[in-house]
Amino acid sequence: xxxxxxxxxxxxxxxxxxxxxxxxxxxxxxxxxxxxxxxxxxxxxxxxxxxxxxxxxxxxxxxxxxxxxxxxxxxxxxxxxxxxxxxxxxxxxxxxxxxxxxxxxxxxxxxxxxxxxxxxxxxxxxxxxxxxxxxxxxxxxxxxxxxxxxxxxxxxxx
Amino acid sequence: xxxxxxxxxxxxxxxxxxxxxxxxxxxxxxxxxxxxxxxxxxxxxxxxxxxxxxxxxxxxxxxxxxxxxxxxxxxxxxxxxxxxxxxxxxxxxxxxxxxxxxxxxxxxxxxxxxxxxxxxxxxxxxxxxxxxxxxxxxxxxxxxxxxxxxxxxxxxxx
DNA sequence: ACTGAAAGCTTCACTCT
DNA sequence: AGAGTGAAGCTTTCAGT
Numbered sequence: 001x002x003x004x005x006x007x008x009x010x011x012x013x014x015x016x017x018x019x020x021x022x023x024x025x026x027x028x029x030x031x032x033x034x035x036x037x038x039x040x041x042x043x044x045x046x047x048x049x050x051x052x053x054x055x056x057x058x059x060x061x062x063x064x065x066x067x068x069x070x071x072x073x074x075x076x077x078x079x080x081x082x083x084x085x086x087x088x089x090x091x092x093x094x095x096x097x098x099x100x101x102x103x104x105x106x107x108x109x110x111x112x113x114x115x116x117x118x119x120x121x122x123x124x125x126x127x128x129x130x131x132x133x134x135x136x137x138x139x140x141x142x143x144x145x146x147x148x149x150x151x152x153x154x155x156x157x158x
Numbered sequence: 159x160x161x162x163x164x165x166x167x168x169x170x171x172x173x174x175x176x177x178x179x180x181x182x183x184x185x186x187x188x189x190x191x192x193x194x195x196x197x198x199x200x201x202x203x204x205x206x207x208x209x210x211x212x213x214x215x216x217x218x219x220x221x222x223x224x225x226x227x228x229x230x231x232x233x234x235x236x237x238x239x240x241x242x243x244x245x246x247x248x249x250x251x252x253x254x255x256x257x258x259x260x261x262x263x264x265x266x267x268x269x270x271x272x273x274x275x276x277x278x279x280x281x282x283x284x285x286x287x288x289x290x291x292x293x294x295x296x297x298x299x300x301x302x303x304x305x306x307x308x309x310x311x312x313x314x315x316x
Numbered sequence: 317a318c319t320g321a322a323a324g325c326t327t328c329a330c331t332c333t
Numbered sequence: 334a335g336a337g338t339g340a341a342g343c344t345t346t347c348a349g350t
């Protein structure tokens with residue numbers, strides 16, 4: 001998605017929807033000086049062009065029995081494309097992995113992992129790391145506080 | 159929100175809405191064997207009880223000119239409550255910080271930071287770390303690939 | 317929990333600038 | 334092209350069963 005040309009109105013709309021995707025067009029329009037229909041049209045276009053990639057419900061983990069979050073740094077044995085791609089695939093298919101970044105530095109991947117408890121995390125490490133000969137090393141940080149959790153992108157005039 | 163009692167239908171609904179919050183109740187109902195109204199009522203309750211914390215639009219960063227993501231490990235000078243809280247506050251107010259976790263281990267905080275470019279990130283490090291006497295050390299990893307990005311929580315039968 | 321009516325939001329066609 | 338208005342369409346909400 002190579003930078004669609006968005007004016008300040010589009011950005012204002014995105015800013016609202018990043019906060020709460022259920023904000024109705026009429027209310028957004030009132031705040032930025034546009035009719036509801038005009039806002040709708042823009043939202044539609046933002047969705048179609050992929051600027052709005054998806055709209056999701058954020059579930060409170062504790063309310064569904066998921067009490068622990070971990071940040072895991074993973075170092076692979078070899079940085080061969082095949083090895084990396086296989087790991088990527090495994091990560092994409094594992095529901096415990098909320099996020100995975102391929103990064104520069106000593107670690108190759110940074111994972112954010114959500115589990116019900118420590119036992120479930122141990123099972124996770126086994127299937128993801130110990131049963132995988134290509135993982136050289138991993139270090140786990142237990143999350144004590146989720147200070148800020150979101151996917152909001154900074155939109156210049158924030 | 160200490161674990162509301164959710165049955166498998168609630169979990170199925172959450173699973174759908176985590177994927178796409180615009181999935182209409184009728185379609186969810188058809189898949190799990192419930193009327194649209196019943197699904198609606200459950201969704202309403204899930205929202206009111208905070209199981210669904212929020213509903214947000216996920217913006218594709220590149221489409222708004224945000225081309226770089228970083229994972230930053232931060233080590234504080236002292237682990238005094240005051241110091242930590244001040245940092246938390248700063249993080250919450252900074253739009254470049256997508257996520258911040260307070261963690262065990264050598265680092266105190268793990269940050270996911272989104273910026274337009276390297277220059278903006280350098281400005282960020284200055285205001286967040288260098289101008290802050292309480293930050294002892296930080297290490298930056300540049301994200302080369304956002305393999306998996308989401309906030310979806312594992313719901314047992316996934 | 318389901319059905320059907322009412323309300324609300326979005327979408328479309330049309331017109332205007 | 335993009336903005337506003339008003340009607341049609343769809344989704345959600347609220348009664349009543």
